[in-house]
Every structure is written in C-alpha cells, then in structure tokens.
Amino acid sequence: MTENKTNSPVDPVRSDRVAPDRVDGRMKVTGGAKYFADFELPNMAYCVIVGSEIGRGSITSLDTKKARNAPGVLGVFTHENMPSIPGWDAPVGDKADGPPPKPDTLEKYRILNSPKILFDGQPIAIVVADSYERATYAASLVKATYTKQAARTDLDKHLAEGIAPDRSEDYMRGKADGYRTAPVTLEANYTIPVEVHNPMELHGILAHWTDANTLMIYAKTQGVNATQQTIAQAFKLDPNNIRVHTEFMGGGFGMGLRTWPQETAVVAIAKKVDRPVKLVVTRSQMFQLVGHRPCTVQTIQMGADTNGKLVGIAHAATAETASYEDFTEATVNMTKFLYDCPNVSTRYRIVRLDRGVPIWMRGPGEATGAFALESAMDEMAYKLGIDPIEFRLRNYTETDPEHNRPYSSKYLREAYQRGAEAIGWSNRQNQPGSQQEDGWLTGYGMSTGTFNAFRWEASARVLLNADGSLRVQSAVTDIGPGTGTALTVIAHNVLGVPLDRIKVEYGDTSLPKAPTQGGSAIVSAVGSAVFDVCTLIKNELVKLAIKDGGPFAGRKADELTLSDGILSIEKEPGKKVAVTDLMKSNNLTVIDKKGDSKGGPDLQKYSIYSFSVHFVKVRVNPLTGVVRVANAVSVADSGRIVSPKTAASQMIGGVTGGIGMALTEEAVIDHRFGRFVNNNLGDYHVAVHADVPAIETIMIDKPDPHINPMGAKGMGEIALIGFAPAVANAVFNATGKRVRDLPITPDKLLRMS
Structure with a gap:
C-alpha cells in the first residue's frame, strides 16, 4: 500500500475510511521505542x-x-x-x-x-x-x-497414557461412530511437532x-x-x-x-x-x-455420501503437557461447529512428559486442530472427486450446530469466492501432479480458519484539551499488531479530532485497567471502551453547544455533526463552531472522562466467530523436494476493519508464521537425553524473506451488528489458523503426496517417491 502523507489519509477501497500509517512506526524504526531490556x-x-x-x-x-x-x-x-x-x-x-x-x-x-x-x-x-x-x-x-x-519426552511412545484434563469433556452430537455408515470414509493421523515462539525480543x-x-x-x-x-x-x-x-x-x-x-x-x-x-x-x-506449541497427534475419521454431504466426523487429539502442570488448548473445538454434519464427536487427551510446560501460541489450539480437520476435508474432497471449495459449500452452515444458535455474522461464502478469484483457482487442475511451470510441479490449496471473537471488559480514559488535542489512556500492552493505531482511529472516528492531534498512552498499570492482549480481543474490548468514553465527550460538547446561550441553542442534539474539530449542522454549512472556541467560552481547559465497557447479555444469543480462508499456490522441485510458496491470498471475515494498514499487516504476519509452521519449524528433541538439539535460530528454521512471497490480503469488511459499537471482530489468530493445511493441500495437488506430519520438508516428499 502506498504511503499517505495527508493528515487524514483515506483508505483507497472505502472513501469514508481513514487508513493511517502506524502511529508508533517512526519511533520503532528510529530506535525511539523502549522495550523492557x-x-x-x-x-x-x-x-x-x-x-x-x-x-x-x-x-x-x-x-x-x-x-x-x-x-x-x-x-x-x-x-x-x-x-x-x-x-x-x-x-x-x-x-x-x-x-x-x-x-x-x-x-x-x-x-x-x-x-x-x-x-x-x-x-x-x-x-x-x-x-x-x-x-x-x-x-x-x-x-x-x-x-x-530416564527422561520421558517422546509423545509417540506414551500416547496410551493420555488422560482427560480437568474441565474438559468429550463431545458428541448424533452418533459417535456415525461416519462409519457413510459410503465414503477416511481415517488419517496428523502430527504437529513442538514449535517455539522465537520472537526477536528475548x-x-x-x-x-x-x-x-x-x-x-x-x-x-x-x-x-x-x-x-x-x-x-x-x-x-x-x-x-x-x-x-x-x-x-x-x-x-x-x-x-x-x-x-x-x-x-x-x-x-x-x-x-x-x-x-x-x-x-x-x-x-x-x-x-517460556513455553511452546505442544507436540500433538490427531486422528480424523470422516464419512460422506456420494453427493458430498458429510455424514460424520470423529476428531481425537492427544497433546503433551508437563509432569508438574496440566496445559490444555482448544485443539478439537472448531470441528464441533465449522460444518453442517449430523454426527460429530471429539476427544482431547494430554500426556504428562518431562518437558517445560507448553503455552498458547498464535492460533492456540485451533491452528493445530485446523491442520487435521482441513487436511482431512481436502482428502475427502479428492475421494469424492469434488472441488475442495465446492465440498465445503455443500456442508456450509448458517447457524452454529454445536450450540444451535445463529452466528452474529458470517460472510464465509463471499470469502471463498473472492479468494478463489484472486488466487486464480480456475487454473487449478483436480488431478494431482498434472501441472508444471519451468520444470517445477505446481499446485493449489485452500483451507478455512476460525476463532472465537471476544469482547472482554475494559476501561479507558480520554482527555480533550482546550487546544483541541486528545489523549487516550489504557493499560493495554501493544504487542505489535498496531493497537495504538487502532485506538487512534476509533477516537478520530467518534470525535473528529485530526489524527496527528491524538496521542494514545498505554502499557502501564497506572492507566485504566485493560485485559491481556491475546485471543484477538483487544480492539473489540479496549476499542469499545475508547468508543464509549469518546461518545461521552461528544455528548458533553453537544450539550454545551445546544444549551441556552450556546452557539446552537434550541437545536436538537442529533442535528449536529462533529468533524475535524468543528461542530456544525449539515444542512446549514455556514453554521459552525470550533470545539476549541466552545471550550474556551465555557472556561474549560479539559474535558476528562473515564469509563468501563463490556458486552451485554444479548451477546449470549449468538455464536461470535471470525473466519478466514487461505489460498496458496506452491511450486515443488521434483528432484530435490524443495517447496516454495509462490503465491498466497488470505481473506478475513472479521467484521468492520478499524485500521486497514495494520489489519493487512496482521494477515501478512500470520501468513509468514503459517509458512514456517507448514514448511520449516520443528523443535527437535534427542529423546535419549530429553534435550533440544536445535535450540538456536541457526538450526530452528523460521520463515525468512526468501520463503515469503507477495501476499494479497482481502478484507470482507462488513460490520458485525452485535459484538461491539465498531462492528469489529478479532483478526490476529485467524491470520494463521488454517494456513498450514492450505500449504499441505497445495503440495498434494502439486505432487500427489500427502504429508500429514509437519513440517513438510524435502526428505519427506522424497521418501514418498
């Protein structure tokens, strides 16, 4: 996206939306940002x-x-x-x-x-x-x-020791083995290795x-x-x-x-x-x-009729935890509701091993579960001779079958369509190994991702100063997605204060309380608090303007608009007053408001999720087994996009992590000693620039009418969830070789020759 230098840059896709650069961008690239160390x-x-x-x-x-x-x-x-x-x-x-x-x-x-x-x-x-x-x-x-x-670190050797964790129940809808009655069935195992977070900052x-x-x-x-x-x-x-x-x-x-x-x-x-x-x-x-994504072994059993309608899915997962602490995550959860299927059962077990305790890693649980479920969906589509997108559409559901309630919003059909058009899905051949470019096998794959969209309780303080500047305060930590930029945009949209006159202060417990940044919930939670408090200030300004003796005395509140620091009446362009003049005339040096915000009971009426669809074109060298992601398109159905540039960056970051998850990342343990042998960035291979192609991001950008006043849902997790199976599915389309244990390294493809 080209750089905008105007005070209120405009999103080129929507003329009524601002798309500012990161408010902390210059500080970070010039060394002004101070990290803990x-x-x-x-x-x-x-x-x-x-x-x-x-x-x-x-x-x-x-x-x-x-x-x-x-x-x-x-x-x-x-x-x-x-x-x-x-x-x-x-x-x-x-x-x-x-x-x-x-x-x-x-x-x-x-x-x-x-x-x-x-x-x-x-x-x-x-x-x-x-x-x-x-x-x-x-x-x-x-x-x-x-x-x-002797250290017990090999999950494969101890799978039979899996136990049901506390507060985790097996799930069943319909019949537990309903898939067995289907004319077309599939059973396959999928493995995710230990993956380590490895951010630049220690x-x-x-x-x-x-x-x-x-x-x-x-x-x-x-x-x-x-x-x-x-x-x-x-x-x-x-x-x-x-x-x-x-x-x-x-x-x-x-x-x-x-x-x-x-x-x-x-x-x-x-x-x-x-x-x-x-x-x-x-x-x-x-x-x-400091934790890691746990090694997890999954089994998917799936059945469908000859028309491509799912009859049953059974999803079992066994993951590692520590000997001294039980760690669990939502590995099997998306299988319960993503598709219209009458018979679904899930089971989740953990095995206590002699390792440090795992922790949630981007796309926690769902990223692991999506690899199994979405790979199996692709495998079943091939068995049925149906296009993988068409297979998903034949099992599409407009309501949540797990909880039997409507989704708050869901535009996944449009996401499939737009992503397919962008990747050139019509060029794909359903026969694996049938396409080549410059001596490389080529293939296309896709996958769906989903994650809960939360709205947690949060507080914010906003101060409008007499000079027209605005301060927004919250204790929330910005771990990199551009939270400060999103809060700036929300305040601008409510109060009309120019972007360069807004300062967001965050990341300190001396500021109003905020939830932990995780689960793609901060814009929804803290953003709602900022929206609500800015609305209080807006209402205060309107009251001052329409009171007796005010510049709009006798007018109704809903007649006034607020933009660029000016209160005006749309039908009377000449009638306006600057906010700074209004505050001065009322002897106000600051309007200081603080408030709490949380979702209401109506949210319980809906299943609220964000969705993504990832499309990938890969090139595979038939002699060396090297896989290159040639093109990637990621589509986000995550409500209204508050900050377009940082949202696109979130998707790009997720795809980059997804490439590593699919092709390179694996923490290797020598089980004789229970020790990592590639505990460095030389041997643990994260995706680097050479591994990452140009990435196209598409935002459905339709507001969710229920979750929060902005209509925004989380994006950070769905940016990664589902990308690894899209790569695996594309590799199969290119080679006819199905790799079910990540990462997809050249040796695995060559062994299948």
Missing part, C-alpha cells in the same frame, strides 16, 4: 540463569564457591538459599497465576526450591552480578552433579523495589494488569503497590500470556540484594523456560 536504572544488577544439564533426576552436589568469589558477583541463588516467596509457601504447584494442580496427580515444581529436576534446562542457579558479562562468566563456574533418570524482567512494599517492574508481558496481579499474589502485596510497565513488546505470540517462575524469582532476588535486577533469558533458554 532497554531500561537502565541506577545501581542495577544482572541475572544469568544456570540450567540443568539433565532432563530428569536430582542434584546430588552443587558447587557455587568459584562463582560466588568471581569479580562483581552479588549472589548465587540455588535451592539451598533461594529467598522466600510468601505466596508460594503453600504446598502447591508452580502456577501462581491460576488454580493449583491436584497434589496427588502432579509433581510439585517451585523454581530453586528443590534438588529435583523435572525438565531439561530447569534453573538450578541464578547468578547476580554488577554487569551482564560478569554474571555470565560466574554462571559458567557453577558445577553440578546429578543422579539421572524474554525477561527488570524488578526494582522502591521501598519494602513498593515495586516497579519492566517486563515482557502481554498483560501488565495480569502480571501485577500475579506478583501481588506471590508476594502478598496490595496490587496498587506494584507498577508494571510494558509499552512496547517485540513479539509475543503467546509466550507473554503468563508470568513465568523465573520472573517471580527475580523479584524475590531483587529484594534480597536490595537493588534493581534485570534478567534477559538467552535464545536457547527461550526453548525451555
């Missing part, structure tokens, strides 16, 4: 974690003498001298920000609390020194000996006790209020005594959705050494200490 405080110390070298067992001896005597070292903390964390003193599991696990079924894990080792890389010591270099050197001097046990925290009961924290967190609450619980403090700051975040993808044990430990250590302490974990520790 950029903050420096007087007398600051630095932490380095020493990780276990075994995957399971116990520490038998720990020699820290050389480390303690190294230059600049302030302390070496182990299970023998770790400071007490008051909220952790009870005998519960590690998860301080959630319900404790059942002590009879889970091992106990407290960081630096026991000689017991539960996973590779588990912290066995934290070294604190007056410089990062000195802390790193001293950490290398810590020596441990262990009693080793994880960590900077903790500073300003006095015995007051704490300042700079952290990599997707929710400053959530971190504030977690630390308050751990240290039994009043949350108001804790301030958390995270204005900018260099990629979250889910790893920042909880406060990790090492962060809480740093807070305790900072109090012990009585100075600010910073921890930045290493790249290899990012594989061990």
